[in-house]
Amino acid sequence: QVQLVExxxxxxxxxxxxxxxxxxxGRTLSSIAIGWFRQAPGKEREFVxxxxxxxxxxxxxxxxxxxxxxxxxxxxxxVYLQMNSLKPEDTAVYYCAARRGLTTNDPTRYDYWGQxxxxxxSS
Numbered sequence: 632q633v634q635l636v637e638x639x640x641x642x643x644x645x646x647x648x649x650x651x652x653x654x655x656x657g658r659t660l661s662s663i664a665i666g667w668f669r670q671a672p673g674k675e676r677e678f679v680x681x682x683x684x685x686x687x688x689x690x691x692x693x694x695x696x697x698x699x700x701x702x703x704x705x706x707x708x709x710v711y712l713q714m715n716s717l718k719p720e721d722t723a724v725y726y727c728a729a730r731r732g733l734t735t736n737d738p739t740r741y742d743y744w745g746q747x748x749x750x751x752x753s754s
Contacts, residue, residue: 633657633729633743640725640748643717647752651712653727653745661685664734665710666741667701669723669750679725681734682710690734695721717752724749 639651653665667679681690682701689701700713710727725748728741735741 633663635727635729635743635745637725637727637745637748640750642751642753645717645719645752645754647717648713648715649717649750651714651725651727651748651750653710653712655708655710655729662731663729664732665701666728666730666734666736666738667712667725668728668738669721669725670747671723674723676726676738678736678738680712681736683734684710688734690736692736714750717750719752719754722750722752 634656636654639649641649643649661684663684665682665684668676669679670676678692679695680699680701691699698716703710727745729743730741
């Protein structure tokens with residue numbers, strides 16, 4: 632079992648930055664994959680980034696590449712999503728998710744989800 636607690640969302644102007652945190656607890660975190668996803672009103676949940684806890688390998692969606700950065704703090708069992716140069720189209724509820732094994736961009740393949748945090752970017 633893996634528990635995920637997110638924090639860090641908020642309201643920011645276009646061009647600004649936010650950092651989301653995803654604190655994980657449970658056994659064998661070294662074998663889990665973390666996914667960041669977002670869902671805007673009326674839209675499907677979409678892939679933002681994936682992170683392999685053991686290898687630190689990160690993949691990003693093209694829409695956020697070069698602006699968003701994923702990192703981790705092993706001592707705190709926390710993964711971060713640093714979001715820079717935010718755009719109004721980044722407005723969504725952001726979720727972190729976890730699964731055992733390899734990373735995947737498919738949200739249906741993640742077993743554990745955080746509660747979500749709202750990110751709103753004003754123009």
